[in-house]
Amino acid sequence: MKRDVFQAIADPTRRAILVLLTAQAMTPNALAEQFQMSRQAVSKHIRILRECEVVEQQKAGREIYYHSRLDKMKEIDRWLEQFRQHWDSRFKQLDQVLTNLKAKQNET
Known part of the structure; x- marks a missing residue:
């Protein structure tokens, strides 16, 4: 999968x-050490992160270091952008309605 x-x-x-x-x-x-769980439990999470390709491993001597792949995180950002644009538009419409209501209140 x-x-x-x-x-x-x-x-x-x-x-x-x-x-x-x-x-x-x-x-x-x-x-x-950052979590209240075993190394094995953390390793399972790391495995999933690697399968999702958001984390890579790099060997340095006998140690394995993991680091994030920010390029893959941009995929999430691109998907979220459509919602940002939608909500920005809605908030601008709401701002306009509130501005118009305030202007009407000031007229009376």
């Missing part, structure tokens, strides 16, 4: 891992 980036952000723990990895590359042990 092919996973997509939306599965990566569907879980709060994976979102938290992504936030940490955006700041710096980390090992599984370093990540596990």
